[in-house]
Ligand code: NAD
């Protein structure tokens with residue numbers, strides 16, 4: 406009998422790649438999403454697979470699954486700064502109420518649950534690179550607080566279920582991950598720069614561009630998550646690529662890669678935008694035997710090929726997703 410796994414946020418970027426991986430590993434996948442930032446197209450190719458089913462549901466409401474479950478991957482949450490700034494209350498609810506529902510479901514089904522945490526729980530970090538032992542530097546009341554604090558609460562709630570109920574839990578702290586199926590208009594730096602290059606617009610660097618990020622290709626991220634789920638390790642593990650770059654150098658790389666003749670223009674740095682970010686991945690290396698395999702040049706080529714394959718209509722539909730139909 407195939408192992409049964411529930412994946413929330415399945416119509417999103419990471420969720421859809423996780424569905425692909427678990428289907429390829431022989432699992433029966435129940436995918437759940439309310440499409441708030443996801444896209445049905447990301448799962449279209451799995452619709453006719455007999456080991457796959459999709460349930461449209463907002464996980465902040467009670468989750469009713471009749472069948473057995475062996476595993477849960479909880480990935481539902483807006484993830485891009487412009488998404489969570491537009492739907493701040495939904496973001497807080499999915500991280501808190503949604504996580505509580507999923508932990509309750511995992512307990513009822515005696516399933517192992519892995520939750521998607523983030524490097525954002527380190528805030529604007531004063532320790533560099535960030536180790537799992539660092540407690541972070543988050544502004545609770547800043548605009549990004551809605552995401553950061555929801556994820557911090559999510560980690561606390563998960564450890565409480567682990568310690569109080571003996572639930573089998575895993576926590577992955579994901580650092581900036583990229584690849585095909587990111588939404589072109591989600592505002593994150595890679596779709597933003599690539600979309601601008603393809604439309605013949607200037608590339609918008611926020612602040613003076615000296616802030617750093619470290620970008621991980623999606624297949625590496627998915628492999629780290631897969632290994633963590635099947636490991637015996639219950640404390641948080643950073644998964645990311647330690648290769649760090651400033652955003653202004655990164656804009657130059659994208660200009661070279663895309664061959665655009667446009668230039669870089671500078672805009673205000675968003676409030677509390679972290680000035681540096683690089684994962685320490687010693688734990689992932691020693692506990693999971695994991696390290697990234699895809700370098701930035703290779704990953705960017707693949708991602709650019711994906712964005713280039715989009716239609717002119719998709720490319721020019723740059724206005725932000727309309728969230729007005731969602732109850733906050
Ligand atoms: P995404 O926006 O592409 O995917 C999130 C998915 O969750 C979407 O399909 C959305 O519709 C769904 N969702 C949101 N609220 C929901 C709700 N109430 N009920 C059901 N579904 C809901 O984002 P992503 O980049 O794929 O991120 C997935 C997860 O990974 C998130 O939890 C995010 O915090 C985490 N993460 C991602 C990154 C990254 O670099 N991509 C970094 C750190 C953490």
Ligand code: UDP
Nearest residue numbers: 486592593594595597609610611616652678
């Ligand atoms: N950024 C930028 N121009 C853009 C979009 C983002 O300079 O058009 C910067 C942003 O200010 C941040 C970095 O790129 O310093 C990464 O932003 P992203 O939204 O991708 O993710 P974050 O790591 O901030 O969550």
